[in-house]
Amino acid sequence: MSRQSVARAHQKIQELSWEPLYHEPVSQYGTDYTFQKAQKKDPLKQVLRSYFPMQEEKDHRVYGASDGAIRGNMFRQVQERWLEWQKLFLSIIPLPEISAARAMPLLFRTVPNPELHNGQAIQMIDEVRHSTIQQNLKRLYMNNYIDPAGFNNSLRNFQNDYCGTIGRQFAEGFITGDAITAASIYLTIVAETAFTNTLFVAMPAEAAANGDYLLPTVFHSVQSDESRHISNGYATLLMALADEGNHQLLERDLRYAWWNNHRVVDAAIGTFIEYGTKDRRKDRESYAEMWRRWIYDDYYRSYLVPLEKYGLVIPHDLIEESWNQIWNKGYVHEVAQFFSTGWLANYWRIDPMTDKDFEWFEYKYPGWYDRYGKWWENYNRLSTPNGHHPIVAEDVDYQYPHRCWTCMVPCLVREDMVIDEVDGQVRTYCHEACRWTDVTAFRPTYQGRQTPNMGQLIGAREWETLYHGWNWADVVTDMGYVRDDGKTLVAQPHLNLDPKKMWTLDHLRRMPPLQSPNVLLNEMTPEEREAFHANYVRGGPGGRPAPADA
Amino acid sequence: MTTATERSVPKPVFTDAEAGAKEFPDSTARRFNYYTPQKRKQTHYEDVTVEVQPDPRHYLSQGWLYGFSDGRGGYPLEWTTLKAWGSDRPVPKRGPGSGGKGYDWPAHGWHEFRDPNEEWELTLYRYNSNVVRQVNQNIEAARRSKAFDQWNPNWVRFVERNVGAWMHVDHGLGLYLFANANRRAPTNMHNNAISVNSMHLIRAAQDLALYNLTLSEEIDGFDGKAHVETWDSDPAWQGVRQTAEALTAVDDWCEAVFAANVVFEPLVGELFRSHLVQHAAPRNGDFVTPTVVGAGEYDYAERDLRYTKAMFELLTNDREFADHNKAIMQRWLSDWVSQAIKAARTLQPLWSQPDAKPPRFEDGLDRAKSRFSGILSDLGLDTPKELAQ
Numbered sequence: 056m057s058r059q060s061v062a063r064a065h066q067k068i069q070e071l072s073w074e075p076l077y078h079e080p081v082s083q084y085g086t087d088y089t090f091q092k093a094q095k096k097d098p099l100k101q102v103l104r105s106y107f108p109m110q111e112e113k114d115h116r117v118y119g120a121s122d123g124a125i126r127g128n129m130f131r132q133v134q135e136r137w138l139e140w141q142k143l144f145l146s147i148i149p150l151p152e153i154s155a156a157r158a159m160p161l162l163f164r165t166v167p168n169p170e171l172h173n174g175q176a177i178q179m180i181d182e183v184r185h186s187t188i189q190q191n192l193k194r195l196y197m198n199n200y201i202d203p204a205g206f207n208n209s210l211r212n213f214q215n216d217y218c219g220t221i222g223r224q225f226a227e228g229f230i231t232g233d234a235i236t237a238a239s240i241y242l243t244i245v246a247e248t249a250f251t252n253t254l255f256v257a258m259p260a261e262a263a264a265n266g267d268y269l270l271p272t273v274f275h276s277v278q279s280d281e282s283r284h285i286s287n288g289y290a291t292l293l294m295a296l297a298d299e300g301n302h303q304l305l306e307r308d309l310r311y312a313w314w315n316n317h318r319v320v321d322a323a324i325g326t327f328i329e330y331g332t333k334d335r336r337k338d339r340e341s342y343a344e345m346w347r348r349w350i351y352d353d354y355y356r357s358y359l360v361p362l363e364k365y366g367l368v369i370p371h372d373l374i375e376e377s378w379n380q381i382w383n384k385g386y387v388h389e390v391a392q393f394f395s396t397g398w399l400a401n402y403w404r405i406d407p408m409t410d411k412d413f414e415w416f417e418y419k420y421p422g423w424y425d426r427y428g429k430w431w432e433n434y435n436r437l438s439t440p441n442g443h444h445p446i447v448a449e450d451v452d453y454q455y456p457h458r459c460w461t462c463m464v465p466c467l468v469r470e471d472m473v474i475d476e477v478d479g480q481v482r483t484y485c486h487e488a489c490r491w492t493d494v495t496a497f498r499p500t501y502q503g504r505q506t507p508n509m510g511q512l513i514g515a516r517e518w519e520t521l522y523h524g525w526n527w528a529d530v531v532t533d534m535g536y537v538r539d540d541g542k543t544l545v546a547q548p549h550l551n552l553d554p555k556k557m558w559t560l561d562h563l564r565r566m567p568p569l570q571s572p573n574v575l576l577n578e579m580t581p582e583e584r585e586a587f588h589a590n591y592v593r594g595g596p597g598g599r600p601a602p603a604d605a
Numbered sequence: 606m607t608t609a610t611e612r613s614v615p616k617p618v619f620t621d622a623e624a625g626a627k628e629f630p631d632s633t634a635r636r637f638n639y640y641t642p643q644k645r646k647q648t649h650y651e652d653v654t655v656e657v658q659p660d661p662r663h664y665l666s667q668g669w670l671y672g673f674s675d676g677r678g679g680y681p682l683e684w685t686t687l688k689a690w691g692s693d694r695p696v697p698k699r700g701p702g703s704g705g706k707g708y709d710w711p712a713h714g715w716h717e718f719r720d721p722n723e724e725w726e727l728t729l730y731r732y733n734s735n736v737v738r739q740v741n742q743n744i745e746a747a748r749r750s751k752a753f754d755q756w757n758p759n760w761v762r763f764v765e766r767n768v769g770a771w772m773h774v775d776h777g778l779g780l781y782l783f784a785n786a787n788r789r790a791p792t793n794m795h796n797n798a799i800s801v802n803s804m805h806l807i808r809a810a811q812d813l814a815l816y817n818l819t820l821s822e823e824i825d826g827f828d829g830k831a832h833v834e835t836w837d838s839d840p841a842w843q844g845v846r847q848t849a850e851a852l853t854a855v856d857d858w859c860e861a862v863f864a865a866n867v868v869f870e871p872l873v874g875e876l877f878r879s880h881l882v883q884h885a886a887p888r889n890g891d892f893v894t895p896t897v898v899g900a901g902e903y904d905y906a907e908r909d910l911r912y913t914k915a916m917f918e919l920l921t922n923d924r925e926f927a928d929h930n931k932a933i934m935q936r937w938l939s940d941w942v943s944q945a946i947k948a949a950r951t952l953q954p955l956w957s958q959p960d961a962k963p964p965r966f967e968d969g970l971d972r973a974k975s976r977f978s979g980i981l982s983d984l985g986l987d988t989p990k991e992l993a994q
Binding site: 059063064067068070071072073075076077078079080081083084085102103104107108110111114118128130131132133134135138149150153156157158159160161163172173175176179180183184185186187188190191194197198199200201202203204207208209210211213214215220223224227228230231232233237263264265266333334336338339463499507508509510511512513514515516518520521522523524525533534538539540543545552553554557571574 | 613615617618619620621622623624625626627629630631632633634635636637638639640649652653654655656657658659663664665666667668669670671672673674676678679699700701702703704705706725726727729730731733734736737738741772773776777779780781784785786787788789793796797800801803804807808810811812814815817818819822829830832833836837846847850851853854855856
């Protein structure tokens with residue numbers, strides 16, 4: 056682009072920054088971290104003169120591929136099982152992206168290094184790119200895929216659905232609370248550096264295997280920006296590590312951010328990859344194998360562990376526990392089963408698993424059939440309306456789970472469920488690490504240290520409570536998940552688009568009312584609760600109620 | 606004889622999952638149905654922008670999930686003192702059996718704003734790529750034709766000091782006012798427009814810096830660091846610097862955008878760029894600098910001012926809070942016009958520095974004031990008495 060070298064150009068633009076003489080820039084976000092001014096270099100030396108044409112060229116490739124997909128009738132070869140899950144994914148992801156843009160100003164006043172601010176401003180506009188290019192992909196799916204329902208009301212659905220609420224943490228965690236906790240540790244150090252590998256690399260590969268080459272086109276283009284963002288985070292982390300007073304906070308934030316990302320991202324992406332695919336080749340990697348490669352080896356062992364020598368306390372125990380959850384405790388399978396139990400409260404169709412799927416799962420996850428096979432057979436049996444209720448209201452040996460107050464994924468690995476009374480409410484947590492996040496981390500003191508800038512967990516965090524006592528038909532109507540005939544549900548537990556096979560509000564009207572587990576728990580006496588808890592943790596796997604005492 | 610083992614690859618499968626393959630409820634419902642377009646048809650820009658940033662007053666049934674230490678989450682409307690209709694409606698209370706419905710969309714007037722530039726990623730990269738390409742080509746053509754040899758020494762000094770000093774204004778406002786403000790507004794339409802504005806300024810600052818680098822390489826004796834000293838200590842620039850710093854210190858995001866784009870840019874930015882540099886350069890043998898400075902001028906005059914006017918017109922014509930908003934904006938005008946005029950007048954010695962003089966400072970300022978009054982008139986605001994200073 057220019058005859059000047061990038062290094063000289065980048066060096067020149069460092070002359071742009073200046074120390075205020077008359078007024079300090081407004082300081083709107085607080086942190087309990089402390090930073091010394093340091094000449095930490097912007098490692099990528101990005102200059103807008105080359106940045107804009109580079110991004111434009113990437114756009115040319117993305118939009119050229121989009122045109123090609125339409126002209127070549129890509130949708131004749133797309134697996135509906137896969138595209139249906141994209142109704143959830145593409146409703147979630149534009150918000151985390153744009154939230155990352157909004158997060159960058161949190162770092163301007165808290166990280167005193169103008170050279171890094173340049174990189175953060177470029178990250179800001181990258182994220183605007185990601186958010187709108189992903190919205191555009193969704194728009195293309197809506198216009199060209201056989202079933203537009205669920206894409207067409209995407210951003211209403213995302214905002215009132217319990218899956219959307221789980222995913223929303225992956226956005227709101229970036230923009231509020233302690234500025235460094237949010238915009239640096241949670242966003243760049245953990246979410247972007249670790250989990251975008253599964254989001255933007257592993258998942259697009261699965262899309263391609265299901266006939267969709269647009270998702271990889273868009274998301275690999277997005278991922279090519281992530282290396283810059285990872286460098287932003289790394290530079291800030293090294294500055295934070297330089298002050299020993301920050302080490303205690305870094306330990307806290309890594310524990311929270313790691314665990315929350317694991318709970319949220321592995322739940323969603325694991326489900327998409329394992330239950331949204333029709334590719335059952337035995338040599339294709341399972342989510343567990345991908346996780347081991349992309350997150351355990353590439354992130355944990357190659358990125359995090361070397362930082363230990365700088366004083367970073369790494370949550371080895373939680374990383375091993377995350378693997379334990381995925382490999383031994385069936386975390387992803389439990390989540391997929393739960394999403395499918397509650398299919399009627401969603402806005403996409405969930406294809407039943409077949410014998411071919413069963414065989415693959417058993418091969419990749421030995422023991423899978425004993426845990427989940429029977430339930431999926433019941434799901435298949437109950438998938439078209441035939442005088443019975445949706446599976447959630449039928450006796451299929453499944454106990455509807457309690458909601459984790461922190462990560463909002465339900466307490467699916469039953470043995471790990473923790474109950475505590477916090478802020479005047481009896482709350483359930485899916486794991487001790489989530490209880491710790493609420494009770495210990497998100498508080499104004501931490502291990503005796505004042506942390507006045509730490510954020511709060513707020514909001515109506517159990518979806519079921521909003522609809523306690525409601526008829527399911529009214530719930531679905533209230534959320535707006537009804538097709539344009541005024542009665543057929545957007546969601547279906549199968550892929551058959553024959554209107555006679557599709558569930559309607561009339562079917563739901565006959566169901567018993569929805570009950571909030573948390574409301575019921577709070578109505579119990581302490582003794583009843585204790586007994587309930589003892590029973591709950593004996594339940595599972597696969598959502599089975601605790602066996603009756605002999 | 607060798608046998609080839611079949612590679613393990615996913616097999617293409619004919620699924621017939623394209624639009625129109627079957628008829629069923631919603632099979633033709635191919636538009637986003639959760640918002641009302643500004644005009645008759647939904648635009649591409651609206652589809653990729655509207656409602657990405659949620660609002661607990663309409664669909665966000667469980668509310669914000671993460672808060673600051675004071676418990677406030679998301680994008681509080683109170684981050685500006687201006688109000689759009691419906692701003693005083695409380696966020697719906699949620700509890701056992703409350704359901705999740707909020708107010709009908711858009712719930713309040715902030716959501717009615719649309720960027721008339723319709724900026725999203727495709728447009729912003731196309732636009733800015735074109736600008737940097739053209740600016741580079743202009744500079745390169747000038748370099749090859751030895752155009753800088755025509756500059757007289759006084760003009761060289763003028764460019765190295767004064768044109769160079771403006772890069773600091775663009776950089777400071779781009780980063781610490783506009784990029785900062787992209788976290789503050791209550792809708793995605795506002796914040797995206799503001800972030801694009803931010804990139805215009807940061808790019809313009811870098812355009813000037815890299816132009817300065819080229820001049821250091823091409824002109825003997827061109828002091829590539831003189832802009833720093835000018836910005837730091839030249840008395841003529843301290844009014845501009847003081848105002849620019851004051852702009853980055855504003856807490857209220859609407860006030861910051863208003864003060865920068867409605868007051869500072871027409872009264873100081875355009876005065877400097879259009880009424881000084883653009884007029885003086887050709888007379889001093891310089892046809893290149895106006896093309897670099899002109900790119901930034903176009904950003905402001907044709908794009909950033911355009912969205913700013915649309916944003917504030919909604920508020921001065923708001924069906925519930927027009928008077929409230931106008932009263933506040935008039936106060937802002939009194940405060941910022943005073944500072945801007947002072948900054949402009951402090952710049953006046955620059956007009957006498959080139960050998961071939963530009964039109965008189967007072968004439969330029971009058972034209973800037975006239976342009977500014979026109980903007981206020983479009984917004985339904987009164988010209989403040991401070992303009993006469």
